[in-house]
Amino acid sequence: MEKIFVCTVFLLSLTTIHHSSPLTGSTHSVLSLGGCLENCTCATGFIDCVALGMTAFPPHSVQGSVLNLSYNNLTHLDMSSLQQWPDLTRVYLAHNTIKSIQGADLTISLEHLDLSHNQLQVLHAFVFTQIPSLLLLNISHNNIHTISSQTFYLPTLTTLDISFNQIQELSVELLQSFTNLRRLYFKSNRLSRLLEGSLSHIEDFQVLDFSHNFLMDIEEKAFIGINVTHLDLGFNSFRKVPGVPLSKMRHISTLVLDGLIMESLPSQAIANIPVKFLSVSYCQQLTRLFENSITDLVGLETVTLNENPRLVYFHPGAVSRRAVFFLVNRFICI
Template sequence: MESLTLWALLLLPPTALALGCPTGCQCSQPQVVFCAGRRSHEVPRGLPPDTTSLYAFENGITALGDGSFRGLPVLQQLDLSQNEIAALQGDVFQPLSSLVNLDLSSNQLREITNETFRGLRRLERLYLERNQIQHIHPAAFDTLENLLELKLQHNQLRSVPPLNLPSLLLLDVSHNAITALEAGAFRAGNLESLRVAGLGLSRLDEELFESLENLHELDVSDNALGSVPAVLRRLRGLTKLSLAGNARIAQLRAEDFGALRNLQELDISNLNLNTIPRDFFSGLPRLRAVTAAENPFNCVCPLSWLTRWLRGSPVALRRSEETRCHFPPKNAAKLLQHLEYADFGCPATPTPTPTPGTTSPLPAGPFSTSRPPPPAASVAAPTAAPVGGSSTLAPLTAPQGPTSPARQLCPPRTCLNGGTCWLDTHHHLQCRCPAGFSGPSCEAEVRRTTTAPDTQVPARGKRISVKQVGSSSLTVDLRSYQQAKDQLKGVRLTYRNLSGPDKRPVTLSLPTSLSEYTVRALRPNATYRLCAGPLGEKPSEGEFCLEARTAPAAPVTHQQHLPVTQTKDGNLTLMVVPAVAAVLLLVIAVAAVTYYLRHRRAKAQDGPGVDASPLELEGVKTCLENKDLAAQNSKPPEDVAAPNDLDCEAPLMHQRYPSNNNTPAGKPAYF
């Protein structure tokens, strides 16, 4: 409310302020009183009678009395926001017959009676958001015949109060406890902006909008809509529409928006969209801005048209940094707007149809395969036409002549080891692997002689696979599981030992960007149960489990030899080295005994009462008093200094702190 003007008042010199201004306030001409941050439980007293604007927000006001606003016949703007007002007495605003704007937001109001706003016939803007209002009297707004804006968002209302307001232009009832909107809830024929966000609505009845022929802005974000509301087909005057946050909406159809020829701003962010139909925006000629962030887009060929359209169109993509690809893995987390045509896996140039009797040569590379093509229903997913071409959709498999073999047009290295690439009905890239290979990209070779059952090749329908890395490690492949789940925020990986006495599960939280994870510090030759589930949901929902066994531990050899260089005098070297080592040990022992005897003799000369313990060598006593830290398998006490020589060595890494996060040290930093 004229924020620039208000803050400018703070910069006025003292000479510009009117005389007789209340304590803690600033007054200026024409008739503006600014009392921001004044700490008092009451409305400022002694206001000039010609005051037209009073700003008393964030004052700590707890109540309004009968005489709070007497003597202010020309007051037009009153800002009491961010105070602690819990109740309003009847007729408290009645002396303010000229009031136009009233801001009571961010207080502690719980009820609005039929006497609260009595006498405010000129009121145009009423802000009651961010209170604790639970009940509004049906006749509370009946006398506000000139009201233009009414804000009731972020309260505790369970229903929309009766609104017989012929002049109302803006209504906001978002984020209340309203679970359903009854027919006839909005009796305001001139309403231009309606905001019903965050109410948990699963549908919008057309009866609600029968009288709203003048509606320009509609915000139904953060609800539970399962599809685009059919009522949009009759709201031809909409210029701004927000469907954001309705995560159940997974598909957009051009016919649902066909009547919105005047739409200028569209927000379809945070839905469950994998793709947007080609030429979807062609029916919105006046569109100026679109927001499509936080959608799990499949950046494959059918979506390639969107980036070309964004670059050649004057429409602005808002929140572009949050508009990223979700699939396939090679495009995951990439900015949609930065992808090139080839990044979507589309053919570089259209493949011409060969003439009868000729054969089309196949290029060498990982695309070619002698396997027969998948069924027509699986490969007939549409792809985008080249830039400037027609909108006719071409199948994924290129046209073939009578004698031309099958050809797969897939992104490079999508399917390895001769695998066949194809698009399923959800436009997801899939790979059919030849015998002897498995995995989402046919990257894993099946070794049945060395791999325990159920660890390499998952059965049909499974979503994770496990392979052995060593006797104490298992690698879990999560790519298929992540691709099969929509709106996956993360993966909850749980494992437990079925062979040992301790069967308590260990749970890890993994990001979707991690395609595989290696579980370490496991027991050799043990059976483990591993389960993957969606992060943030109940363990029983969407979870898949399998069992895998670690390999037996390799036999430990105790032979330790110093490296010996074999020469023609090799036998002499093998004889000399042990002899030299024995002499050195003897010299060290003699020196130690001599030092000990001298040190003890010196101690004895100091007189009785002096400890002459033989454990006097620096480091040795500390080590033995702590019972050999290396063997105790625990962290040394913080008050014990580490020895400076080699008399006592503590291990650098203890077994009780195994590294199980695929990093050299530290806890997982994913979440």
């Protein structure tokens, strides 16, 4: 009896793309083997190319919504490279050595872009203007000192992290397109003042973090009409508490004034501010709180006065609202 052998051949998808090597500049082949870039790791929608020594943004060859290129050696980013990846919603480029960015001509459909821990110094005009659906932009931990007033057009952005840079001024024009911004992290820059009109076009914030700058002045109407859940002004260079601009805010759930450099809080030092929770902690020079130093704070529930090592005098009427809990260097007074 004749035997019949049936052979089934399974073909493994193999795509070869020719382009200039990101490592050497020579022409070579990058293989998309089994639906993933060579040497990368892929899961459903996620492409992980961390720490592969890449020096250029890879060409589009596979489908994915998240691309992680962190801890590589990219020195320049042409935003047009992202146009080749129409399915991407998140791109992580942290911990590269990116020194410059060139804007794109066409729309990019990103929602999340992480450029933290790079070597950016200057952001030129129109760099971030073709990303209409971007929700989060992280450019923290760079060396940014100059930003064009036309760098951004990001009307849907909700979170901007620009902390740990060298920015000396938050200009009135810089954030005007950020009509949906809810979280602004400006920690550890070199700001010395906040200007009227730079923030007041946005009514509601979840987070405003200006801690660890060199702020000495906040203009009277800089915060006018703003409602904020968490406002951090700690560890700045205020000679007195900026009570007037704070009093013009609509509401502050938590106000952090830690690290004040003042030796005392005189009467009316913190007054007429619509705040619920207040922290005045870690003030290395603070020695005295006088009568009514914290007063007329409608809605105030908690004052935290922790870790003020030189605080030796606390007037019984320092806080005029008696229904407040005080936490004073581990002691609680009611």
